[in-house]
Amino acid sequence: MNFEAQIGDKTHLIKVHEEDGACVVTIDDGKPILADLVSTSRGYHLILGDRSYNLALASDNSNYEIQLEGKLYDFNLISEYKKLQKTLRGQELSGAGTIVAKMPGKIIKILANEGEEVHDGQGVLIMEAMKMENELRTPSKGIVKEIRVKEGETVDAGAILVVLE
């Protein structure tokens, strides 16, 4: 099975197949690695070749949050099959292509325009919530496809504010 991962600003192709109960993983042009992932009561245990890692993992569709050796990482990994499905359905290609309001609040200022190219972590709008002003930033680089709110508008928790592609 093939997957595409976006970590930082790099994209990787990951191939995974099973052989005699263990997984064989190939990253880009690298050598195939024998690996195994086991779920434990304190997260997961990964054996990668001869290395051993204890990690914690949570995923939300193709968004991965992993804590490894005391550091927190987040990135995208999606199967080529799912990626194709999304393209055919006209959805955003990268998993986290939206800015969502986490709490009810009011849109104070919009900082970007539809069609504008934005880099990872660029501030797109300012929202007032819980008595503070907060700049909401893009989760990845891309193009602002749709800004669904206006300055001065109040929004509910969970409202999609900006769609990126």
Place this chain on the structure above:
Amino acid sequence: MFKRILIANRGEIAVRVIRACRELGIKTVAVYSEADRKAPHIQLADYAYFIGGAKASESYLNQKKILDVAVASGAEAIHPGYGFLAENTSFAEMCGKAGVVFIGPPADAVQKMGDKLTARKTMIDSGVPVVPGTETPVKNIDEGKRLAKEIGYPILVKASAGGGGKGMRLVNDEKELESAIEGASREAEKAFGNAAVYFEKYLEEPHHIEFQIMADSFGNTIHLQERECSMQRRHQKVVEETPSPIMTPELREKMGEVAVQAAKAVNYVNAGTIEFLVDKHRNFYFLEMNTRLQVEHPITELITDIDLVKLQIAVAAGEKLPIKQEEVKMLGHAIECRIYAEDVENDFLPSPGVIKEFILPSGPGVRNDEAAYPGYEVPMHYDPMIAKLACWGQTREEAIRTLQRALDEYTILGIKSSLPFHRALVKHPQFQKGDYTTHFLNDEMPNLLKDIKGVPKDSATEEALLVAAGIHSYRKEIASRERPQGRVSNRRVWTSVGRQEALRTL
């Protein structure tokens, strides 16, 4: 001793009090709002009463409802925790009238120390050194100029009904004074409904050092040493430690005596904390008194081996202090990190939501005070602090090493937490040397947040991340294909196979 206690609070402090009660054989009554039906504190209590809407004013601040529950549940005493009604004079009085013991100081001690100017005056009258400043609110700009010159610039203009850094302005010279007074008054009027301001000298390289005191109702008052609380972000503590890196035995004895003196000046009973500001010359000044148990009490418990919550309950039940000042121990070093549901990369914006993974560190020297679990939804209506991590070591260096290990083990996924911030902070050279004042986080925050973004720095780490996610996704994909469209579950497959077999035997 009480047989039943109501905890008028939520979150980790409610859990803390319930645990102490359980060890004392006391039944516990918890109260919860609409947002807290799945909260850890009611899961641990013996009785749980619903008290209203998620908004604090409808539930945890609703004095009448809480007292009604106390009476209905047969609770003989109420522990108010910290925040909410803990320093509310009228609530303390109402408890007395309802025949329920308020586990804390007498109502008039709460009142005397509640208003800052009154507290300052009480302290000055008792010979306790206070931060040089004005005794009464500043009436006009001319008086202001004269007073400011007397005190000596730089000065702080502060709201007398205030707190939390609101209604405060730093003034470096007379030119800035008029607009500072106007600005502070305006902010104070809006935030507290009282525009009165006073002046305080602004100290150089200040340390915020507080002393824990404990008094019984027989006049015995002791102090349990200091806590260094200068690690603050926007005037809110994030890391506390004891002993203070700048403390000396002589200074501790002097400050301890003054702390006890301050408590005695208001006939204090039960647990309290005297906050001081200490300048770079080790001159110390009374700042304010907190008439309740503090968030950071665990570090005092770790070095003195005294359970402060149990002691609070004992004192409220009329018992004498079991220990004299000279018997108070000071063993090793303890450091606490406050774990918040906050997005550190986004200006520490609160991050409510469902926790997907929650793994606590353990092992020697690790203490957890938590109010969360995997699957718990952190509500947005309350303070976002979900846990505290305190570590003990024989030396400060050992405590830091244990803290680093524990922070690396600590796992919170699904919501943003302040763990990455704490991990960066304990590695900072100034923190490691114990060389920081209340200015530190303000100055160093950009440096601390520099490397916080979760991007792997070496290929081995990147490989591990990609392989783990790859295998995880692969297995998820296989599992979802074996269950066509998720509509026919395994159970249904077996049911249909069973039916086929049954029909075949007929």
